Amino acid sequence: MFTLSKTEIFRGKNFNAVHNRGRSFANHALVILVVHDERYNGKVGFAAGKKLGGAVIRNRVRRLMREAYRLNKNSLRHDCGIILIGRKSIVTAKFKDVEKAFVDLCKRAKILKP
RNA sequence: GCAGGCAGGAGAGGCAAUCGCGUGGAAUUUUUCUGCGAGGAAAGUCCGGACUCCACAGAGCAGCGUGCCGGGUAACGCCCGGUGAGAGUAAUCUUAAAGACAGUGUCACAGAAAAGAAAACCGCCGAAUUUUUCGGUAAGGAUGAAAAGGCAGGGCAAGAGCCUACCGGUUGUCAAGUAAUUGGCAAGCCUGAUAAACCUCACGCGGAGCAAGACUAAAUAGGAAAGGGUUGAAGUUGCUCGCUGACCUUUCGGGUAAGUCGCUGGACUUGAGCGGCAACGUUCAAGCAAGAUAAAUGAUUGCCACUAACAGAAUCCGGCUUAUUGACUGCCUGUCAAC
RNA sequence: UGGGGUAUAGCCAAGUCGGUUAAGGCACGGGACUUUGACUCCCGCAUCGUUGGUUCGAGUCCAGCUACCCCAG
Numbered sequence: 001m002f003t004l005s006k007t008e009i010f011r012g013k014n015f016n017a018v019h020n021r022g023r024s025f026a027n028h029a030l031v032i033l034v035v036h037d038e039r040y041n042g043k044v045g046f047a048a049g050k051k052l053g054g055a056v057i058r059n060r061v062r063r064l065m066r067e068a069y070r071l072n073k074n075s076l077r078h079d080c081g082i083i084l085i086g087r088k089s090i091v092t093a094k095f096k097d098v099e100k101a102f103v104d105l106c107k108r109a110k111i112l113k114p
Numbered sequence: 115g116c117a118g119g120c121a122g123g124a125g126a127g128g129c130a131a132u133c134g135c136g137u138g139g140a141a142u143u144u145u146u147c148u149g150c151g152a153g154g155a156a157a158g159u160c161c162g163g164a165c166u167c168c169a170c171a172g173a174g175c176a177g178c179g180u181g182c183c184g185g186g187u188a189a190c191g192c193c194c195g196g197u198g199a200g201a202g203u204a205a206u207c208u209u210a211a212a213g214a215c216a217g218u219g220u221c222a223c224a225g226a227a228a229a230g231a232a233a234a235c236c237g238c239c240g241a242a243u244u245u246u247u248c249g250g251u252a253a254g255g256a257u258g259a260a261a262a263g264g265c266a267g268g269g270c271a272a273g274a275g276c277c278u279a280c281c282g283g284u285u286g287u288c289a290a291g292u293a294a295u296u297g298g299c300a301a302g303c304c305u306g307a308u309a310a311a312c313c314u315c316a317c318g319c320g321g322a323g324c325a326a327g328a329c330u331a332a333a334u335a336g337g338a339a340a341g342g343g344u345u346g347a348a349g350u351u352g353c354u355c356g357c358u359g360a361c362c363u364u365u366c367g368g369g370u371a372a373g374u375c376g377c378u379g380g381a382c383u384u385g386a387g388c389g390g391c392a393a394c395g396u397u398c399a400a401g402c403a404a405g406a407u408a409a410a411u412g413a414u415u416g417c418c419a420c421u422a423a424c425a426g427a428a429u430c431c432g433g434c435u436u437a438u439u440g441a442c443u444g445c446c447u448g449u450c451a452a453c
Numbered sequence: 454u455g456g457g458g459u460a461u462a463g464c465c466a467a468g469u470c471g472g473u474u475a476a477g478g479c480a481c482g483g484g485a486c487u488u489u490g491a492c493u494c495c496c497g498c499a500u501c502g503u504u505g506g507u508u509c510g511a512g513u514c515c516a517g518c519u520a521c522c523c524c525a526g
Contacts, residue, residue, distance in 0.1 A: 002133060006409090015408060045408065054157090055426050063135095063412045070134070071413080095413060158518090159455095210507095210515090221509090222472040259509030310507050310515040311470085325454075325526045371526090428454070436518070 004070040010045035010081070018045065018081045025109045029093055029101040030065070031085040034109045040081030044069055048086045061086040064095055068102040077111050 010018065018040070022033030046065050048058040065084045076082075090098060106112050 004134075006136090009408065047408085057425095059426065060412085062408095067134080067413050099413095160517090220470095220472105308508075323455075435516105 002070055002074075004044075004066065004073070008043055010043050010083070014040070014043070014081070015045050015083070018083050019047075022081070022083060023109070025105045026087070027101055027105060029087055029090045029098060030105060031087060032102075032105045032109065033083040033085070034111060035081045036079060037081060038079050040079075042073070042076070042078040043081050044073075045081075045083040046085075047083060052086060052088065052091055057091055058086075061090055064090065064093070064098045065102075067095060068099045071099065072103060072106070075113055076106060077113055080111055082111070 018033055018035050022035045024031055024033050026032075046062045046069075048061040048065075050058075052058055052061055065086060069082075069084065084102070093101075
């Protein structure tokens with residue numbers, strides 16, 4: 001139930017569509033972009049920009065965001081698409097901080113299951 | 115013991131449990147089991163190849179690169195050994211190190227003079243005349259980054275390779291060495307620097323790059339108009355040849371921007387023997403060790419270490435360069451103390 | 454991933470063959486003029502991205518590094 005295969009991850013055009021049209025919610029560690037659309041069916045995307053650092057740092061940031069999404073995705077609604085973007089302070093953050101930040105943003109975006 | 119030099123390996127997390135990712139295999143039919151899963155620099159893209167397409171790659175000019183000698187290599191701007199020069203008490207280290215009598219350019223300011231055997235500002239010497247002039251002179255001063263071999267003696271009116279000894283350089287010759295070069299002898303006394311200025315000489319280099327390239331699907335759809343074209347389109351590097359031999363350019367109107375291969379078994383890794391001073395070569399045995407495509411290594415808990423770096427494969431190899439924590443092993447040099 | 458380019462004052466920039474105070478404009482700071490401000494005038498403001506090398510001498514030539522920008526399916 002906690003799996004996250006590559007069929008659930010955005011590719012190409014869909015990613016750009018969500019990135020351009022999504023509503024954004026942000027705190028110190030993360031930005032999330034949300035689009036309410038049945039077609040996306042709970043798909044997700046991750047982004048870590050070049051400003052964060054080199055390849056090692058960006059890999060770590062993406063993995064932390066993947067883990068935060070994977071462990072909490074069952075409590076989210078399925079009729080939307082989400083993109084997570086790392087911000088500067090996530091570089092030094094621990095996993096628990098990232099998870100807390102993600103859940104917090106989901107509450108504000110009202111995409112948690114009722 | 116202290117100080118220093120060189121070489122080398124290893125480079126911070128490990129084990130167990132639970133959840134999870136990429137890929138190969140097996141079972142089974144959609145769930146299980148299991149193998150493997152980042153680096154010494156994976157980096158910068160600075161060189162060299164392999165591979166693919168353009169004539170399996172051709173000729174000339176232009177252009178670019180390399181530059182002591184010999185060897186290694188698939189190849190190199192890399193590596194090893196040696197020579198010269200420089201630094202260090204030494205071990206050792208550094209070195210784009212061909213040619214400046216083939217030619218051309220540049221050498222600011224200062225200085226008399228900055229390049230072809232030329233030059234007299236002060237000084238020195240001689241002469242005239244009286245405070246200036248003429249002649250000789252590159253030893254001394256002054257200028258400069260650099261002043262026409264250095265230094266000593268003879269010589270001279272004063273001086274000068276004018277003459278002599280030594281040193282340095284050049285040329286010739288003999289010897290050693292595969293060679294760079296080194297050593298001896300002789301000669302004439304000997305014409306700056308810059309080639310990371312143009313250049314000369316020798317050697318090498320065809321162009322693009324896996325987003326190369328090949329194939330399969332899908333898409334009202336192998337669309338339309340104008341112009342050029344077998345009297346040669348287009349490509350082949352910049353030009354000229356040579357070669358291939360039928361499409362090309364612009365505008366308008368539409369779509370796709372999906373998948374498979376290339377994609378990892380190779381100048382491979384490990385061990386032993388042999389040849390070589392070494393780089394490296396060769397023989398035998400064993401082994402197979404990432405292959406993604408919004409892009410795989412993470413999270414939690416426990417124990418042990420530690421607060422310890424730089425950092426993530428994207429076609430693949432050989433180098434170089436740069437980033438980098440705390441130590442370790444071996445050899446060598448100097449110095450101090452003891453024997 | 455591959456290919457190509459740029460860096461000179463806070464900003465925009467010139468500097469062709471190496472040569473001795475690195476042009477110029479805007480901005481900024483100080484001064485003069487004015488009762489005050491503006492305008493005008495004068496003065497000031499550069500480790501030439503960085504580290505080495507060649508040279509008597511480097512913004513310029515050569516090599517390494519750093520940052521930024523552009524192009525290719």
